[in-house]
Amino acid sequence: MKRTVLFLLLSLLAIPVLAQYGNSVRPDIRIPDGLIRRGFYFQKSVTAQMDADPALEEVFLIGRDNGHWPEFDLFRFYYAVVDRETGAVEYTSEEYLSDRFNILVEDRDRDGVSEIHFQYIKGGNYVTDRDGYNPSWAYGYGTVSLVGASGEAPAPASRIKTLIIAGMDGSHYPVGASECMRQALENSGLFDVDVLITPDWGGDMSSFHPRFKDYGLVIINYGGVEWADPVKADFESYVEDGGGVVFIHSSVIPMEKWPAWNRMTGLGAWNGRNEQCGPYVYMQDGKVIRDDAPGEAGYHGLQHHIVVDHQALDHPIVKGLPTSWHHFKDEIYLHLRGPAENLEIIATTRDGDRDEPLMWTVRYGKGRIFTDVLGHCGNDPKMTYSLTCTGYQTTFLRGCEWAATGAVTQPLPVDFPDRVRYTLRPDFRLPDRMGR
Numbered sequence: 001m002k003r004t005v006l007f008l009l010l011s012l013l014a015i016p017v018l019a020q021y022g023n024s025v026r027p028d029i030r031i032p033d034g035l036i037r038r039g040f041y042f043q044k045s046v047t048a049q050m051d052a053d054p055a056l057e058e059v060f061l062i063g064r065d066n067g068h069w070p071e072f073d074l075f076r077f078y079y080a081v082v083d084r085e086t087g088a089v090e091y092t093s094e095e096y097l098s099d100r101f102n103i104l105v106e107d108r109d110r111d112g113v114s115e116i117h118f119q120y121i122k123g124g125n126y127v128t129d130r131d132g133y134n135p136s137w138a139y140g141y142g143t144v145s146l147v148g149a150s151g152e153a154p155a156p157a158s159r160i161k162t163l164i165i166a167g168m169d170g171s172h173y174p175v176g177a178s179e180c181m182r183q184a185l186e187n188s189g190l191f192d193v194d195v196l197i198t199p200d201w202g203g204d205m206s207s208f209h210p211r212f213k214d215y216g217l218v219i220i221n222y223g224g225v226e227w228a229d230p231v232k233a234d235f236e237s238y239v240e241d242g243g244g245v246v247f248i249h250s251s252v253i254p255m256e257k258w259p260a261w262n263r264m265t266g267l268g269a270w271n272g273r274n275e276q277c278g279p280y281v282y283m284q285d286g287k288v289i290r291d292d293a294p295g296e297a298g299y300h301g302l303q304h305h306i307v308v309d310h311q312a313l314d315h316p317i318v319k320g321l322p323t324s325w326h327h328f329k330d331e332i333y334l335h336l337r338g339p340a341e342n343l344e345i346i347a348t349t350r351d352g353d354r355d356e357p358l359m360w361t362v363r364y365g366k367g368r369i370f371t372d373v374l375g376h377c378g379n380d381p382k383m384t385y386s387l388t389c390t391g392y393q394t395t396f397l398r399g400c401e402w403a404a405t406g407a408v409t410q411p412l413p414v415d416f417p418d419r420v421r422y423t424l425r426p427d428f429r430l431p432d433r434m435g436r
Helices: 002-021 174-187 229-240 259-265 390-405
Strands: 041-048 057-065 075-083 089-092 096-098 102-106 116-127 136-146 160-167 191-197 217-222 244-248 280-284 287-291 304-310 324-330 343-351 354-364 367-372
Touching: 160 174, 160 390, 174 191, 174 217, 174 390, 217 390, 229 259, 229 367, 244 259, 244 390, 259 354, 259 367, 280 343, 324 390, 354 390, 367 390
Parallel strands: 160 191, 160 217, 217 244, 244 367
Antiparallel strands: 041 057, 057 075, 075 089, 075 096, 102 116, 116 136, 280 287, 280 354, 304 324, 304 343, 343 354, 354 367
């Protein structure tokens, strides 16, 4: 009788532990001895073809809470591939440290696509005592995705032919910024890049007439005089017919008298823009505000660090990224206004009680447009620090791919910043291992 009572008591105590740390393994699969390391717990298993052999393997996902205040949403995970017939362990991944969003990803065949992706979903709000200890929250295990895990080498994707247009900007160094962007784009393996620098102030712009339709993507980092009418007509036609465009930083300032430019950028600043150009656009309490109050457009203070908050969480540009991240020192444009037609705000930063837009998309005809007002490059060639920020490079590359193709194939990089710490890529290269 005593043994029965003791067994029942231990069983009841085990229920919350099992609920917290994992799910039962399939009854026909045994966890190999020694697979689960000390302090780790079984999470899930999923059946998949993980190599060129058509036989299926069992993929075990194993993890543990790695957190402590104030980083208590960090988790450490690894996975193992096991032969379903023999029970032999064929592969064990390295351990991944991640946050509560996208925990387990790996590109085993180095094709740029993560074969396995485990998403951990934390639901509800966490609470702490007044000293910040003893955090508690409600959570559950989420979805497992297996992508391109057949072991077959995929056909190489063609690179996106890209044109960067830069020049004429007295407060910035467009040549330096364009070189940084070119390196990031080409080092990603997704883009082939040409750079076109316009004549300087007072120069002869008659030679400036890009062949826009030769490119799948046009990136504009330009702050100068209005283009000639034939160039404007060609650019409008390019976008209306489905061309992809990315506007960077001060590109929202020039050509204020060109209506199509204002509709394509969506929001603009300075150069006499006021209520006649459209409303101020920002967010408050998760809602988009279109404010028709009179006033000039555009403001920035001294360069500083900010927290970037993603708003359109299901948009391909930011889907799968942490919702907030620390951006390195930059010149932050605020109080923007414009036509804001077919505009979706992608990311903001807090300014007082307002969330001011930093990144947004615009649909213009069949074209896709991504605007990012981050990415200041000072008029000294060495002042490229804002572009070295990993968060900036990641969202820039994803915005470029989306504008060109309508999709994003890039996984979450292991060096992506969190809300507290920024990370830098001064060489504009992706980390050796993508995904986290």
